Amino acid sequence: MGYEAKLRVWRGDDGAGELRDYTVEANEGEVVLDLIHRLQATQAPDLAVRWNCKAGKCGSCSAEVNGRPRLLCMTRLSVFRPEDVITVTPMRTFPVVRDLVTDVSYNYTKAREIPAFAPPPELEPGEYRMQQVDVERSQEFRKCIECFLCQNVCHVIRDHEENKPAFAGPRFLMRIAELEMHPLDVADRRDAAQAEHGLGYCNITKCCTEVCPENIHITDNALIPMKERVADRRYDPVVWLGNKLFRR
Ligand code: SF4
Ligand code: F3S
Ligand code: FES
Numbered sequence: 001m002g003y004e005a006k007l008r009v010w011r012g013d014d015g016a017g018e019l020r021d022y023t024v025e026a027n028e029g030e031v032v033l034d035l036i037h038r039l040q041a042t043q044a045p046d047l048a049v050r051w052n053c054k055a056g057k058c059g060s061c062s063a064e065v066n067g068r069p070r071l072l073c074m075t076r077l078s079v080f081r082p083e084d085v086i087t088v089t090p091m092r093t094f095p096v097v098r099d100l101v102t103d104v105s106y107n108y109t110k111a112r113e114i115p116a117f118a119p120p121p122e123l124e125p126g127e128y129r130m131q132q133v134d135v136e137r138s139q140e141f142r143k144c145i146e147c148f149l150c151q152n153v154c155h156v157i158r159d160h161e162e163n164k165p166a167f168a169g170p171r172f173l174m175r176i177a178e179l180e181m182h183p184l185d186v187a188d189r190r191d192a193a194q195a196e197h198g199l200g201y202c203n204i205t206k207c208c209t210e211v212c213p214e215n216i217h218i219t220d221n222a223l224i225p226m227k228e229r230v231a232d233r234r235y236d237p238v239v240w241l242g243n244k245l246f247r248r
Contacts, residue, residue, distance in 0.1 A: 002027045005077065007035055008087040009047070013098045019087065026077055032086060033061055033072040036100070048099040056213055059147035063100050064089045069149040069211045072100075091152040107148050110168045113197070114175055118187040130183050140221060141178040143214040144171060150208035150218060156201045167198035170208035170218050177222035180229060190230045199226060 005026035008019050022043060024035050033051055040047045052058040054073045061072040066087050080086055094102035119128060151169040152158065168176070176197060180189045193199040204227075206219045216222075 003082045005035055005080075005082065006085045007039060008085050009036070009039070009044075009100070010089040011044075011047070011099055012096065014096050017096065017099075019089075021085075026082075028078075030077050031073055032065055032070075032075040032077065032088060035077070035086070036072060036088065048097070048101045050101045057145055059145035062091055062147045062149050062152065064091060064152075069153045071147060071149070071213050074213060091148070093152040093154075093158045094148075104148050106164060107146070107151055107169070107171065110172045110197075111175075113168065114172060114179075115187060115189075115192075117179060117182070117185055119184045120186050123184070128184055134181075134183050137181060137221075138178055140216055141174055143216055144174070145214060146171065147213060149211045149213065153207045153211050154202075155205060155207065156198070163198070163201060167201045170202070170223065173197060173199055173202065173226065174216070174218050174222040177226040180226060190226075190233045193226055194230050199223070199230060202227075 003026055004023050007022045007024050009022065010017055011020050012018060022039055024039050024042070026035060033049075033054060036047070036049050040049070049061070049063075049072070051061040051073060053060070056071055056074040059071075062069065063072050064070065065072070065075050067089075069091065072088070077086075088100065090096050090100045091102045091104075094104050094106060097103050148171065150171050154170055156167050157163050157169065173193065176189050176193050176199075179185045179187070180193070202223055204219055204224065209217060209219045212218060
């Protein structure tokens with residue numbers, strides 16, 4: 001049964017903006033992105049919103065709904081009461097382009113800073129062999145749709161713009177962990193994880209894991225194991241002595 005939903009949407013650009021109130025028709029089974037589209041179609045044709053698949057798979061429609069990072073296309077209206085005001089704002093950690101669209105290029109910069117998969121040079125493509133357990137470990141991380149909600153929620157950069165140059169964020173620290181745990185990756189990524197990508201900034205608050213729409217266990221399965229690997233390297237006396245004696 002249809003009803004009139006109360007929508008509050010942030011309108012503006014990188015200079016200034018404000019929350020504006022709208023009343024938009026809502027129908028059973030709809031999601032917040034349906035309301036945004038109806039708002040565009042009926043009252044605010046210049047409203048900017050990024051979306052693509054409407055199926056939770058492209059990672060484009062990331063925003064904040066009542067202050068919580070979410071995919072607009074996967075946030076059902078049924079989680080609100082008809083009388084609730086639904087407030088939709090752009091992701092706070094990235095600069096606003098216009099309305100609900102943010103400039104997420106920080107994330108692509110961080111992606112480019114991670115050295116690519118480095119298989120053993122003597123293996124030809126097609127000769128790679130690995131255990132199923134290792135395939136499955138990588139597969140969890142590869143469900144990532146690059147929505148950047150985890151990057152958006154992490155307090156290390158959410159309230160600290162100055163940390164951005166030194167911190168890759170959970171999505172890309174997870175990528176480093178994936179490669180470090182990959183049995184065919186011959187690069188040693190532990191020193192760089194700490195020194196160049198800011199693993200030490202993460203204090204395991206797990207907010208990234210809580211908002212991940214793919215339910216990836218970012219903290220438990222990627223960040224903590226990576227921290228353990230870095231700690232083993234730094235504090236294992238045998239490793240320490242080996243580094244002293246044989247470091248090239
Ligand atoms: Fe989005 Fe999860 Fe990937 Fe982070 S790890 S970018 S929250 S899908
Ligand atoms: Fe940030 Fe996730 Fe660590 S939210 S502090 S990267 S556990
Ligand atoms: Fe693709 Fe929402 S529109 S994830």
